[in-house]
Amino acid sequence: MNCLEFRRHLASDPRTRQVDFTAHREQCGRCAEAYSQALAFEGRLGRALAVPVPDALADHVLLRQSTVALRERRQGRRATAWRMAAVLALGIGVGSLWVVSAPVQALPDLAVGHLSHEPHALKATATVELAEVRAQFAAREVGLVDDPGRVNYLNPCRLGGQRALHMVVQTVEGPVTVYYVVGRVESVRSTWQRDGLMGRSVPAREGTLVLLASNDRAFDALERTWVRALGAA
Amino acid sequence: MPTPQSQFDALVRGTSGDLFRFAYWLCRNDALAQDLVQETYLRAWRSMDDLRDGAAAKAWLITILRREHARLYERKRFETEPVEDVVVEDRESRTPEEAGDDGVIRAAIARLDPKYRDPILLQVLGGFSCEEIARELGITAAAVMTQLFRARQKLKAALGGNDLGATVHELS
Numbered sequence: 001m002n003c004l005e006f007r008r009h010l011a012s013d014p015r016t017r018q019v020d021f022t023a024h025r026e027q028c029g030r031c032a033e034a035y036s037q038a039l040a041f042e043g044r045l046g047r048a049l050a051v052p053v054p055d056a057l058a059d060h061v062l063l064r065q066s067t068v069a070l071r072e073r074r075q076g077r078r079a080t081a082w083r084m085a086a087v088l089a090l091g092i093g094v095g096s097l098w099v100v101s102a103p104v105q106a107l108p109d110l111a112v113g114h115l116s117h118e119p120h121a122l123k124a125t126a127t128v129e130l131a132e133v134r135a136q137f138a139a140r141e142v143g144l145v146d147d148p149g150r151v152n153y154l155n156p157c158r159l160g161g162q163r164a165l166h167m168v169v170q171t172v173e174g175p176v177t178v179y180y181v182v183g184r185v186e187s188v189r190s191t192w193q194r195d196g197l198m199g200r201s202v203p204a205r206e207g208t209l210v211l212l213a214s215n216d217r218a219f220d221a222l223e224r225t226w227v228r229a230l231g232a233a
Numbered sequence: 234m235p236t237p238q239s240q241f242d243a244l245v246r247g248t249s250g251d252l253f254r255f256a257y258w259l260c261r262n263d264a265l266a267q268d269l270v271q272e273t274y275l276r277a278w279r280s281m282d283d284l285r286d287g288a289a290a291k292a293w294l295i296t297i298l299r300r301e302h303a304r305l306y307e308r309k310r311f312e313t314e315p316v317e318d319v320v321v322e323d324r325e326s327r328t329p330e331e332a333g334d335d336g337v338i339r340a341a342i343a344r345l346d347p348k349y350r351d352p353i354l355l356q357v358l359g360g361f362s363c364e365e366i367a368r369e370l371g372i373t374a375a376a377v378m379t380q381l382f383r384a385r386q387k388l389k390a391a392l393g394g395n396d397l398g399a400t401v402h403e404l405s
Contacts, residue, residue, distance in 0.1 A: 011382045011385050011386070013381065046357055048339050049254060051253075057250070060271070061245050061249055065241070065274055066238075068275060
C-alpha cells in the first residue's frame with residue numbers, strides 16, 4: 001500500500017484492521033501523523049453522533065413489548081376459540097342441512113334393497129327360540145306382549161339408518177321376510193309391489209312392521225299375529 | 234437456558250442506546266426516534282426466530298429500523314427540525330470548546346445528503362464494515378468507500394480548520 005492508497009482508505013474507513021494498512025502506517029511517519037489526526041476526528045464525530053438517550057428508554061421498550069405480547073397472546077387464544085366455534089357451528093349447520101335435505105328413502109325400497117345384504121336368510125329353517133326373539137325386541141326397547149309365532153331367522157340390522165330386526169318366517173305360501181323398524185312409524189298401512197315382490201307396511205307402536213314375500217297370501221295372518229304380539233291391535 | 238424473553242431483555246438493554254441514536258439521525262426528531270425504536274423492537278420480538286447469530290443482532294435491528302423509517306415516510310411526511318435549529322442537549326459534562334465543535338459537527342451531519350449520511354451512520358454508530366454497508370444499502374463496496382470519503386470531507390470542511398483534527402486530508 002502506498003501513501004495515496006493509505007490516505008484514501010484512512011478517509012473512508014479509518015478503523016480498518018487491514019494488514020497492509022497497518023504495515024504502511026508503521027513505516028510512514030507522515031501517514032502515521034495523518035492517522036492520529038483522523039482518529040481524533042473520529043472521536044469527535046462519535047461524540048457528536050452520541051445524542052443523549054432518553055431516560056429509561058429500554059424499560060419503556062420492554063414494558064410496551066410485554067404489554068403487546070400479552071395482548072397478542074390473549075387475542076391469539078380468543079381467535080383460536082372463535083375459529084373452533086366457527087368450525088363447530090359450520091359443522092352443525094352443514095350436518096343439520098344434510099339431515100334436513102337428505103331425501104328420506106321410502107320404506108319399501110329400503111326393505112327390498114336390504115334383502116341382498118342377507119341372501120341366506122330366506123333359506124333358514126331352524127326355529128329361533130321365543131326367548132331370543134323377546135330379548136332382541138327388548139334390546140330395542142320394544143316389549144312383545146304375545147307370542148309372535150314361529151321365527152326361522154332373526155338378525156338385528158339397520159334400514160335407512162333406523163334400528164331394525166330382520167326376520168324370516170317359513171309359511172305354507174313360502175318364506176316371508178318380516179322387518180320391524182324401530183322409530184320409523186309410517187303414517188298409513190299399505191300394501192305395495194317392488195321388483196316383483198309383494199310388501200306390506202303396518203304402523204305398530206313405535207315402529208313399522210314390514211312384510212315382504214313373492215306373494216301376499218300369508219300377509220293377513222302374519223299381520224294379525226305380529227300386531228297382537230306387539231300390543232298394537 | 235435463557236428464555237426468549239430474557240434474551241430479548243438483554244438485547245434491548247444492550248442495543249437500545251445506539252438504536253435510538255441511529256433513529257434520531259435518520260429523522261432528527263426525538264419523539265419520532267423513540268417511536269421508531271419502539272416499533273423496531275416490537276417487530277424484532279415478533280421475528281426473534283429469524284435471529285440466528287447473536288453477534289449480528291445490532292445490524293439486524295438497524296436493518297429493521299431503516300425499513301420502519303422508510304415505511305413511516307411512505308405514509309406520512311413528518312415535521313423535522315430545521316437544520317439550523319438542531320440543538321442537542323448535552324447531559325454529559327463537556328468543555329465549552331468540545332460542546333461547540335459537537336454542535337458544528339451535528340449541524341453538518343444534519344445537512345448531509347442521505348446518500349452520505351446513511352453510510353457514515355452505519356459505520357460509526359452501527360459498527361458496520363464497508364462490505365456490510367454495501368449489502369445494507371444495495372450498492373458496491375467501492376461506492377460505499379467513496380461516499381464515506383466524501384461524507385468525512387464535508388464534515389471536516391464544516392469545522393473550517395478550527396484545529397488540526399479538522400484538517401481535510403487532501404489526496405493530491
